[in-house]
Amino acid sequence: MRAEVELLDEQWMPFFARLEGPLRIISRTERFNLRVPQQVMETRARPLDVRAKAFAPLAEAVRAWDDARTPAQIDAILGQLSPQLAREVLLAFESVGGVGVEAWQRTMDKLGRPLWRRRWLKAYRQMYEMLMTQVALRGLHHYLLAWLPDGMRPEDMINTVEHVFDTGAARADLPALLPGMYTEYPDHLAPQESHLPLFALLTSYDFKGTWTISTLHRILGLDLDLALSIDVGVVSRTKAEMLADFTVNNRMTQLRSGSGPRDVRAERQLKAAYELQEVLDTESLHDVRMVLAVQGRDLEELNANVRKVETAGGATLKLMRPIGGQGPLTKFFGATPTGQIDALTRPRRQRSMAVTQYVPFGLRKPDRTDGLLWMLQGDTPIMFDPFADRRAAHAVVLGKTGSGKTFAINCWAMRLAAMGYQIVMYEPQGHSRRLIEASGEGRGGARYVLDMRQKVNVLDIVATRDEAGNAPSIATQIDHVVTQISVLMGTNVPTADGKTAFRPRIWESLEQGLLDLALQKLYHGLNLENLEPDHTPIVADLCDALSDIGSDEAKRLAYEIGLRLVQGSRGATFNQRTTIDWDFTHDLTAYDFSGVPEGTVRTFYYGQAFGALNRFVRSPIRDRRRTTVAIIDEFAYMAQVPSLAGFAAMAAKTWRTFNAHLWTLDQDAHTYLGTENGNPDPAMLSVFLNAPIKAILKQDAADAARLGNKIEGLHAAHVNQIKRQGRGELVLVWEGDGVGARHNEVFVGRVEPNDAELRAFAGT
Ligand SMILES: Nc1ncnc2c1ncn2[C@@H]1O[C@H](COP(=O)(O)OP(=O)(O)OP(=O)(O)O)[C@@H](O)[C@H]1O
């Protein structure tokens, strides 16, 4: 993170000071619309609509089942369906098994399952319609046109620009300013085809008062179609220096020889020349012109728009609309060298530091319309598809309590699920209820509420095949079980903020060895990959295996584990075959851990649940064409145990291959980044660094600063924003996918729900 002043002084100013050739910065607003995402919704809804309509008579026949009549009716209906749909019905019937009315009811349930998405696809189509009608959507594109000195390659310039301005840059064609043939009038250009807009060109004649880097944003942010060209010429250094020296010598002589009254004018000139000498030590001089192209549908609108631009320029940027020369002025939006443009302009001589204030790159108005609608930045919808090209699209979502994490995640999850992505959510507050209800519980979604009544076997298999397809390793499995036993046998301690943390039972080296030995015996000869819960050993078997080792230490350890996890009250839950159904067959699946006591037990559950998820993600029978997004709320539970955090870090590194993505949520950045006193857990840091998406809602001051230091592209203004944000407001950082994208894209705005989302997810 850099403060704005530092950035301008140390990065931007030297860029201009060292400039050897002239350059032009051209910024243009471009209209866009949301027809493409609208069509995406329509394309996805259409086959579902077709099915809903085609299956309706079948559903009706099954509902009014009559042994005598319905079977024949069904045959008749199937005969009228398209062969593809008829095949679908028969396949579904076969897969549910059985005969008669019950089998047909289950068949219809199965066929009806995906239809829940129709209503949401419609809601999202309408949302895009709304966004288009509310405001004219405009993107803003920045171009830098540079005349390179001999020997400098365009790639060098691109690298320099990326580095200096902290932005992505790529070689591009400069689009023509005028969209067709135009006729020149004294104060405007009129199109030869009537559907095109009129243009008026304005030029700068003075820059006054105090500029900041957002002065030009006032003009470029206007609700208008415009283009701005900032023409920066280089004044030869030697010439400028000679001029300054000459003035100093000349005026000195004049003042020294002067008798009579004080020569105030000469004194002022001398002072200015001294100042110039000083400036030239570090900076250069530039001749700067600005040209603006304003559009309007007719003369009246054009004149009104020109007035809006002039008003926005205010007292700092003085503009004029020259009479004559309108045609030649358009050349400032192309590659004609300034000296060859036959138009009246008034260059202002400026030092490099002043030129930095004109660079408008800080103002971004993206116009992508692919993928997910994340948020609105002002009126601009921020859309991008982080999953494109099979990228890793892991995310970290941060926000203090009440900042709107859950709400944002519910909106994003529903938008993805409607488009056909699979969502799995783990959360400890019961908030998933609304998401699952909204997906037609039992059809699109399933929700499992966990509490101590379900049984969980500590020895369940979590080890999986690796990416190379090697069989699950016993060592990984044993490590996990040893960790999980240490969690369950830990002790809870209340924290200052009223929560429960815990200290795991730390194993001594001897104990670790004994556990390893006993577990090796238990798992020996078992096929870890296909081991069913009914054949998996339980804690009591582990205690027996320890006792069988025979040493006093082994017996003592068996006794301790037996006391805590077999005979003790926890035995009823943990010394049992697992009854939790780790089921990931729905479009949306949520596991709610709110009924699981905080501290050791909840952490243990997170660990087991993560293991089950990881097994599902890597399962050879899972359809890898379907993208899975796994959302884990209150990720801090995993962070409490280094090896569980390590488990997640492994997922962040490897899940991409399986087309699965890990989205973790937590209240505080320090969960991932550590505090000043504590070093960050390397695994948590790795989860953070491996997430190309960071959605940052409100954070306290220390965490906001930490994020500023850790995330490339965040400036002091963003850090301030993060501290001050209200509910639903966020700073969204994405690694981007542009050609050679080496710079994060940063968006600032808010999560804006549509009516359906508001009804489904707002309030608690
Ligand atoms: N963008 C939004 N528009 C409308 N209401 C919102 C928005 N964001 C959040 N809310 C509402 O604000 C309240 C708090 O939001 P939410 O539960 O998402 O916070 P949270 O960050 O998940 O908090 P916690 O850390 O306690 O889980 C909820 O009642 C939610 O419905």
Ligand SMILES: [Mg+2]
């Ligand atoms: Mg929440």
